[in-house]
Every structure is written in structure tokens, then in C-alpha cells.
Amino acid sequence: MGKDILFEIGLEELPARFIDDAEKQLRTKTKQWFEENRISYQRITSYSTPRRLAVLIEQAVEEQETVEEEVKGPSLKVAQTEDGAWSKAAVGFTKGQGMTVDDIYTKEVKGVSYIYVKKRIDGKKTKELLPAFKEIIEGIQFGKNMRWSTESLRYARPIRWLVALYGEEIIPFEIASVPTDRITYGHRFLGKKVSLNNPKDYENVMEKQYVIVNAEDRKKRILDSIRELEINHDVVIPVDDSLLHEVCNLVEYPTAFVGSFDERFLNLPEEVLITSMKEHQRYFPVKTKEGQLLPKFIGVRNGNDKKLDTVVKGNEKVLRARLSDAEFFFEEDLKKPIDYYVERLEKVVFQEKLGTYMEKVKRVQSIAVQTASLINQESCFLQKTERAAMISKFDLMTNMVQEFTELQGIIGEKYAAIYGEEDDIAASIREHYMPINANGKLPDTMLGSILSVADKMDTVVGCISVGLIPTGSQDPYGLRRQATGILRILEENNWDISLETILEIALQQYQDNKYIENTEDVKKSLHEFFQQRATFILREKQIEQDVIHAVLDKEIGLFNYAEEKALLLSQKRHDSDFKRTQEALVRVLNIAKKTEETEVDTDYLQTESERALFRSYLEAKENYDEGKREKNANKALQALTELTEPIHAFFDHNMVMAEDENLKRNRLALLNRIAKLTNDFANLSIIEWKQHQ
């Protein structure tokens, strides 16, 4: 009884990276549109290729559903006159809804009666509604839009044709001067222009025109032919999912082929070969069963197998030229010593206000060495750190990295090893870029970890100091990722150094930089920035916001100790045994806000409970410090817990705000010392306690 509907947007080649998302948007928005318009259907299927986005709606009903809408009017009190007749307000309301007072009924809402009418909204013909679907097509969002010719529409690429069919009829509308029609176009070279008579034929008609409109089918075809080549050539072709995805979105009719290159190129670093194949040419590398790279590659042609040998030959020629270039760079690069490249770092700006790469390397060197010495590394390690930092960026100056920018660090490690640098120094050049994304792998070696922290801290501190603070989605220097990286490395390694100490060392490197204005403001921004990143990490471990804030309030300190404290407090907030302790400590925190005093004069400790609290405090302080040193959150909190009863006794027997100024000051000082000790653990006053009796 229903009819099938098809929309197809014909485009000039869409960027591969936009296609999946655009298809998904089209599907979701279509679904929404039909639901909002109360047109039921049986099924929605979406399609995409580089040249088209399409959606098929099967068995859509021919008329919108008719509905009754309940409209609320004034309260019954207002709607009726004293004698029980309908008031002017009631009459006006019904008129306004196109009804009469006869349609009124009443309903109670929160004890008050209101008048209501039921309005019937007749369903319109689906056919009349469909031209408005135009908005859905225009509303697809792309990462980057353009204009063309004299059109004002902004879209990913120019629209060249539109198919809009309701059964066998054309749904009339126009976008960017392109009117809808039943005409579509097949594969650019193999296919023809065709007229679609029935929406349901779409997939089959297009296949005859050498277009596989279903992206999953296309992907499967590619994968199947890769598997076939694997068997025929007795090789292994590791299929990188994102590459498969991209290749699938570069073709309408895929045909895979094998090409080869000269064996001598296998002497190049493997990453260079793989990058040339995958990133530059979108080929799949080929390996032996043992995982050795073979001088072969798999390409995917957008077409059939006619004259496939010409295509293979052409692709081989391009790869040969690329690899010859790489070979030339490799040989030329290694003719010069490593110091040549290090010196050249003076010629490249890291960031306008933060100086050259040479200056950066020197700062990183200083941060790394100081950090290493603070975590008790021996002098031979410090020497290694110094060297590793100095050569950490040298590869940026090589021809190879300038050509293959994505290989920064990787080429550094390879070359450094060839130059005869020690293994862990060479590895640290690669590792200091890690983690390369928020959840990426962390450096394996101690040296790599220290260098990574130093390099990232320098960037974060430098950028934030000169006002380059990330906002919204804008984070061009990747500061969020780098700050998260620092925290994750600190967490992983459990070094005995606080985040603030490293931050302070990094900040010192910039003390002569004229672009940094007020150090106190900078420190505040940095504290907030790292607090946000730390919060983000702890939130992922299911720790709640208020507990995190309480723990990070003063500083981040040793990050895993902070994490341990947060985990402990997350338990305590539900633990009714802790209630009496938290009440005592929070009461102290609140009163201590009123004072700066910390000098306790034992002569003014008048009452027994006062003296007892002071004695308990001194004992608690000792235990607390010990717990902190041992990074034992349990022990530290236990020390504070011991103060519970003395605090309660103190409040029971003493007036803090005594009339005698000396007594008052002394009592505030005592409480303030306890408050400082408590705050060192966490600001308990911002936790929302959840013990239920």
C-alpha cells in the first residue's frame, strides 16, 4: 500500500574522509524527518560512494497520520462565570483553536482544574510534504564546505544532479540551480547516464552501471579480492582498517591488483616504505608469512580489469620515483654528521614567541636533567639525559623527515643508531613523542619517559605563558593531549616528584622571556589547565567530580598519590563510620577560613580539652607526614581521623570566639593548623557526603 522513495545527491568527488559521516547524517536525518512528519515506513537504507549520497525509504504510507492534540486552556475558575456559564475567556480560547464551547472538557493539574479541547490535525498527503525534504539534503554538515560558480550554497563539493522519486513520480524541488529528476549517472568511465523508474531498482541499476552503491558491499569486494591475491601469491596482506575504509571511499567499482618494486629498496627503513605505500599512494604493503616485508604492494583501481597491466605499470613507476627519492635522501642525510643537524635547529622557529627549536632543545635539556636528578638518578644517567635531549629533534632537519613528516622520531631513532648513539638514547628520540594521542602507548624506557615529560612540559608551560590557551575545539599545539600525556607518564612511573616541581622548573626556563607578563597569573592558568586534565583522567576512572576537586584543590602533587586519596575518599563518603570524623574536620575547616593565624602559644592553652587537642595535633602531624612520605593515603587519613574525638571535645568545652583576644587568636591558630593539615590531604568541605542513616 505504501510507496518507495529515493533521494540521490550526485556530486563531484567528495573527500573520502567526509563520506561515512555524511551517509550517517543522511540516514539519521531522514529517519527524524519521517518521524516528525508522521509518515510511517517499513525500512530506510542509505548508500554512499565518492560521487553520490543516497537514501531509499521503503513502503512509506501515502498520507500522514491524523492526530488529536490536547490543548490546555485557562483554569476552570477563569473559564466559568459565577453562574456556571462559560466566560469570555473560555469562548475566546475555543475560538482561537477553531472549536466551540461544546468541545470543552476539564482536567485536573496539580489540584487545579483547567479546561481543554481536543484538536484534530488531519494528515496531509505524503506527496505534498516530500518537496520539503530538500532541507535535509541542504542540511548535511561537512568538515569543510565550498562554493562554486555563482551559487551561494556551501557544500563539500558541487552538486551535479539530484534524483528524487516518489514511486514512479519525480518529487519536484531544486538545490543550487539543479532540479530533481529521475536521471542518474553510472561510473564515470564505465557507466552511462540512466533513467530510474522505480526507487527499489536503485542498487541493481547502479551495479549494472559499474557503481557499487552500498559501502559495506564495496568494502567486502575489496577485502575478498585481497584475500584471493593472498592465496594466489602465497603472501600475507595485513589490512589496516582505516586504509581499507579510505580506499573504499575513493572508488565506485573496485579492482585490486598487485604491483612490485626493486628489491634494493628493502634496504630503506621499513617505516619509509610503509609510509610511501600507505600514506602517499594508498597501497597495502605485502609481507611473507614470517612478517618480512616483500617488494610488492596491493593497489585498488576505480574500474574493472581492462588494461590492468597499464595501471599496474603506472603505479609501479610512481612508487619507484618516490622510493628513489627516499633512497637519495637516506644516502645524502647520512653523509653529514648528527651535529650538523643539531646546529641547524637554530634556523627553525618552534613558536614565534618561544624561540627556535635550538632554544627549545636547550630548555628541554635543562628540565630533563633537573627532573632526573630530583628522582635520584645517577650521574651517568644524567649525562645520557643531556645527550638524548640535545639530539631529540635533530631528525626534523633531515631531508627524510622534511619529506616524510609523519616519520619524525622514528627516523631519528634509526639514524641515531646508525650514527652509533647508545640504544636507549636512540630509542628516546622516538619515545619522547609518546603518547601520540590521549590513550596512546607510553614510552617504555626511563629516558624516553623523562624526555617526553620535559618536552611536553616545555611546550605546555611556554604556550600557556604567552597566552596560547586552548579554547573549545581549538587546540593547535595539542596542549590538552600533551598535558594528559605528562600526567599519564607520571602516574605510570610513580616518580617521587610533584607535577608542580616539574612545572616550576619549566617555568624558570622562561624567566627572561619578554612575552611572559605576570608569573602569578601564568601559574594560576597552568594550575587550572592541569587540574582540568587531571580531572578528566580521574573521571574516566569513575571518580566523582567533587572528590576530585577536593583532592586537587591545592595542587596536583604526586599524581598517583592524588589518585589514591581520591579513591579512598570515594569510599569514605559512603561510610557512616567516617561521618563523625568528616563533621569534625569540616567544622574546623569552616572556622579556620576566618583566620591567617598559625602561631599556637602553649601558655594560652587553658583548658584540658584544648591542651589535649594540641597534643593530638602534634602526634597526628607526625603520623600524617610519615603517611605522606610513604605515599600511603590510608595512613595519612588515619592520622587525621585520630583527631575526631579531641576536636569534638574541644568544641564541646570551649568558645572559639572568646572575649579575650589572646585566647581567641590562639584557638583560631590551633584550628588553622589542623585545617592546613586537613587541606593538605583534601579540601573536605567541598565534598558532598553521602552517608545515609
Added chain:
Amino acid sequence: MNIQQMILTLQDYWSKHNCILVQAYDVEKGAGTMSPMTLLRSLGPEPWNVAYVEPSRRPADGRYGENPNRLYQHHQFQVIMKPSPDNIQELYLNSLKELGIDPLEHDIRFVEDNWENPTLGAAGLGWEVWLDGMEITQFTYFQQIGGLEANPVAVELTYGIERLASYIQDKENVFDLDWNEQFTYRDIFYQPEYEHSKYTFEESDTEMLFQLFRMYEKEAERTMEKGLVFPAYDYVLKCSHTFNLLDARGVISVTERTGYISRIRNLARKIAKAYVKERERLGFPMLKKEDQ
């Protein structure tokens, strides 16, 4: 097909599709886009269809004639159509057929590539066209030129002549290409490639070049104030080439570098504005021509 025949074929093809054929512009430049026939004429509402060969100088790419792919000077075949025709992709693909490239026997793809030239305040969206995996053409819809919105939008096709020829003639080394039946690329261009490389990297008088840069810059400012857009633009091109020579020689420090680029960009922006204003003052004559 030799290079000469390729050029003749492309010229013939595009002239049949309403392009004005002009000759290479006589001021040194790094790309066909920088010719005033593209950069200035793409601005404003007037229709404009043009095709030309542009020898393009990239001093830093000079390799003394020893590299099989890199050149101090290469050739671009440039097509500009404003407003961009609806069938521009078909027009382009047919031009490849004219060059003997049958799409059914090859793999031709349009791979996303967005173009940007910050020095000229210009940006566009489009593709690099791949022929069996090799980039042979840059295909760009201009969105912004000299800091101004492109409206209507012009489309730019830049064929890399040497690239295309090396495919058509199946040669690995650019110097082995046949220019015509008698002479190779080496016969014609080897000596200038060597000498220009030597000059650029070893012999240029940097003091003189710095002085020239300042003089050209001043002259560009001065002529522009007089409303003389085209002469002013010539001096901007001269600034740009002089800067490229200095840069290739490695005598411009990193901090200075950004400064020079922004000086050229500011000039280019001013000229773009002045050009549109001048055309407006003239009543956009080519717009009227189209109406007749």
C-alpha cells in the same frame, strides 16, 4: 606525443572551449597562479576564461640538472574559467583524451587536496588528479584571493607538463623527454638548469638582492598609490622572486622570513582590493561584453 605537441593540443582544445589564449607572463614567478591573468582576473564579477603555459621558477628546487624530477624551472599549463562551468570535470577529462589518455585504460581519480598560498592570501578547495597513482593536475575552486572572497567562483586547472609528459612518453628522467621530434628537454634546459642552480646557491649577489627587494617593494607601494594596479603587481612579483632567491641562498633568518612573507602578502592584498575597485570604476567592462 612530444611536449610541443602536448602544448599545442591543450591550447587548441581549450581555445575551442572559449578560453582566451595568452602567452606566458614576462615577469619571473613561482607558479602559473601568480600570473595577473589568474590572480587578478579571478577577482570580481567579470567572466574570464583563459589558458596559457607558464614557466615557473622555484629557485630552492634547483638541482644543477642532476635530479630526474626536480627543476629550477618547470612548466605549467594553466586554465582559468570564471564562473566555473557545471561540466568542468568532463571538459578536463576530455582534454586528457585529446592527449591520448583513454580513461578506460587507466585509473583516473580525484583525490582531495585543498590548496593554499598564504603569501597571496589565496585559498581554494579541490583535488589533485591521479593518473595511475601519479599526480598530474591540480584542480581548484578558488574560494579566496588576495584576502577577498571569490564571487563568482573561478576554477583553476594546473597541468604539470613535465609530469604528464614523463607518463605519456614513459621516461624516468625529465631531461630525457622529447620536446619536439629533434630536441630533448636536456638539449634546451640542461644548461640553464645548471647555471641557475649555480647562481642561486653560490653566485647570487645577496647584498644587491636585498637592495632590490627594498626597491621593488617601495616601487610597488608608490605605483599602487597612483592607482596603477598592473605595474604595482609586477613589482610584487619581483619582490616574491627576489625573496625566493634570497631564501634559497639561506641568508634570510627564520625571524626575518615571516616578516618578508607578510610584507609581500600585505602588498598583494592591497593590490587585490585596488584591482576590484578599478574594475568597478570602469564599470566592469567585460560583464557588459557578455550581455551583448
